Amino acid sequence: MDTSLSTERNQTPLIVALISGLFILLGIGALAWLGLSIYNDPTIAAAQSAEGSSNGSVILSFLDTYGIILPVLVIAIGLYLIFLGIRINARRITAAVWGKQVLLWLLILDAYLLAQTLGNELSAPGTYQNFLPALLLLIGIGIAGLASLQWLNANETAFIGSETLSSRSSRIAWNLLIPTIVILIIVAARPLEQTFIASLTDERFASNQPVNFVGFDNYAQLLGVRIDVLPQCVAGQTIAGCPEVLETDETGAPITTFPRARNYLDQSYSDLRFREVSIITLPNSQVVLSARDRDFIQAIGNTLYFTLFSVSLELLLGLFIALVINSKFPGRGLMRAAMLVPWAIPTVVSARLWEIMLRDNTSGVINSALVNVGLLERPLAWLTNNDTQIIALILVDVWKTTPFMALILLAGLQIIPSDIYEAADVDGASKVRQFFSITLPLLRPTIAIALVFRTLDAIRVFDVFQVLLERRALSMATYNYETLVQSQQFGYASAIGVTIFIIILVFTVIYVRALGVNTE
Secondary structure (H helix, E strand, C coil), X not given: CHHHHHHHHHCCHHHHHHXXXXXXXXXXXXXXXXXXXXXXXXXXXXXXXXXXXXXXXXXXXXXXXXXXXXXXXXHHHHHHHHHHHHHHHCCEHHHHHHHHHHHHHHHHHHHHHHHHHHHHHHHCCCCHHHXXXXXXXXXXXXXXXXXXXXXXXXXXXXXXXXXCHXXXXXXXXXXXXXXXXXXXXXXXXXXXXXXXXXXXXXXXXXXXXXXXXXXXXXXXXXXXXXXXXXXXXXXXXXXXXXXXXXCECCCCCECCCCCCHHHHCCHHHHHCCCEEEEEEECCCEEEEEEECCHHHHHHHHHHHHHHHHHHHHHHHHHHHHHHHHHCCCCCHHHHHHHCCHHHHXXXXXXXXXXXXXXXXXCCCHHHHHHHHCCCCCCCCCCCCCCCCXXXXXXXXXXXXXXXXXXXXXXXXXXXXXXXXXXXXXXXXXXXXXXXXXXXXXXXXXXXXXXXXXXXXXXXXXXXXXXXXXXXXXXXXXXXXXXXXXXXXXXXXXXXXXXXHHHHHHHHHHHXXXXXXXXXX
């Protein structure tokens, strides 16, 4: 048996070499097509030859024409095809079976391109000479690919080794994922790519002004922060920014004074327009956090503060509610339906209702109730006081979104087998022990999903801030809106959007890692 297989393998070196060469040529062709397309592109050539052109204008022309995803995909696919062709030439069975899958998808792509080429010919009759070379090339690739696929299907024994179960499972997974990946690239990655490209420019919203490439200047402006330590002003010492004569209190003791950051620090502080965001006073010095875009840094702080406390409270309350309605008691169905009422109310409507309840006089239900029970001496201006603005928004968001969190956690509780708890009861485990040893570990993936969904919503929160606070306190999303619509800075607003996306991505990765969902 081994001798016959060896003989068969020795009789087919030419065909294997041809199939290997086909993959290598396809890979080299993809790379060559990309290079020649960029080299001969009229838009890029015009940007290079334009008077006063710069590298920035050429880069912008390239990004507008090809983007980022397309070149990366073409380079990755080209290199993969070359590598796969080399492995096929080495008679590896894993390379052969993967080659079959690649050929199948390439034939589908070839058929699509062939149909598109014929469609272009039909839409512009009489120009067949422009489409004929591409048409013949696509037909040739299709015939060669189909013949190679049929030969590989009939001659797997001509290759060395055997495919492992993991390799087979991986192939099946990739076959199922490729359509999803294509759809995600079209509906998600491409818009994000366009937003990132716009963030590298000074483009104005709804304006005919020429667009210039500014690189990462928008991000430098947006995220430019610095921390400085300012010394205390001391009588008799010459310190930049300190008055010559220090003020004194009623007892004659000098009042603790610190220089202003812009007067004490180097000229770059003023040139780059840094402004103080936060000041921490120490016994003999001050720590000053400054930012080039103070409003955005404050918006990040507001958003993270809102996100941390609202999501934490929603998780705790949602878990409590889910545990309650998961138990058996009369009226459980009615309770499950009733708990969804706050979540079903549109956010703008609920925000307006809460705005009425949070009025800063006794006509507000919240102030009236708290004053009547003695928790407050006088009504609070919840939405105009800097100390209570975000707290009020957290209460509104917790009231509205806790049912959603409870619904997700209830779904996770429903899939936990009841016989586990019965066995725990037999072993004498208390309800508290069952909760921490059974419920929480088994509910961990569901908690991760709930946290990802709620954190994503909380970080990009817009409606509650916009309705209740307007410009009194900004979230990242409302600041993005102000920058785009009011200031019409499309490029700068795009940089804000990309930054929000990165922050959301970081939180998602942290949740998945911290809760160990990837190990389930």
